Amino acid sequence: MLNSANTVLADLNTFNEKYARYMECNDPILNKENKLGCTDDDKDISTLNKSYTKLMNATDNGSVQQLFKKVTNYKYAEVEEDHINFDNIVNQHTDVVSLRKELDEKMKIINGSSDSRYDDSKKKLDNTMFNSILLSVIVTSSLFFIFKKI
Numbered sequence: 809m810l811n812s813a814n815t816v817l818a819d820l821n822t823f824n825e826k827y828a829r830y831m832e833c834n835d836p837i838l839n840k841e842n843k844l845g846c847t848d849d850d851k852d853i854s855t856l857n858k859s860y861t862k863l864m865n866a867t868d869n870g871s872v873q874q875l876f877k878k879v880t881n882y883k884y885a886e887v888e889e890d891h892i893n894f895d896n897i898v899n900q901h902t903d904v905v906s907l908r909k910e911l912d913e914k915m916k917i918i919n920g921s922s923d924s925r926y927d928d929s930k931k932k933l934d935n936t937m938f939n940s941i942l943l944s945v946i947v948t949s950s951l952f953f954i955f956k957k958i
Contacts, residue, residue, distance in 0.1 A: 812875040819863040819871045826859045 830853070833839050833846035849855045864870050919926060 812871070812878050816863070816871045816875050819859075823856075823859045823863050826856050830856045 829846070829850050832844055833850040838844070839846060862869075862871065864872055866873065
C-alpha cells in the first residue's frame with residue numbers, strides 16, 4: 809500500500825509540474841514572445857491530459873484508483889503482518905533503550921577519566937583562571953601599598 813501511495817504522490821507531482829508549465833507557457837503576459845523558452849509539448853493540452861489520465865484514470869490504470877482498490881481490499885492477513893511488524897519494532901526499541909543506557913554509562917566513565925581531552929583542557933582553563941586571579945591580587949596589593957607609602 810505504501811508503494812501505491814508513493815506512486816500517487818509522484819504522479820501528482822508530475823501533473824502539478826506539467827500544469828504549472830502549461831499555465832506559464834500559455835499566459836500571454838508572462839510568456840510574451842516565448843520568453844520562457846516553452847516547447848510545443850509544454851503548450852499542448854494533450855500532454856497535460858495524459859498526465860491527468862495517468863493519475864486519475866477511472867479504470868484500473870490510474871494510480872489513484874489502484875490505491876483506492878488496495879485500501880478497500882485491505883486483508884486481515886496484512887493486518888496480522890502489521891501487528892507482527894509493530895511488535896518487532898517495539899522489541900527493537902526496548903533493546904535500543906537498554907543499549908543506550910549502557911552506552912551512556914560507558915561514556916560517563918570515559919568522560920570522567922583523568923586521561924580524557926576534556927579533563928585536560930578543563931584543568932588548563934582552571935589553572936589559567938587561578939593564575940590570573942592570583943596575579944591580579946598581587947599586583948593590586950602591591951600598587952596599593954606603593955601608593956600608600958608615597
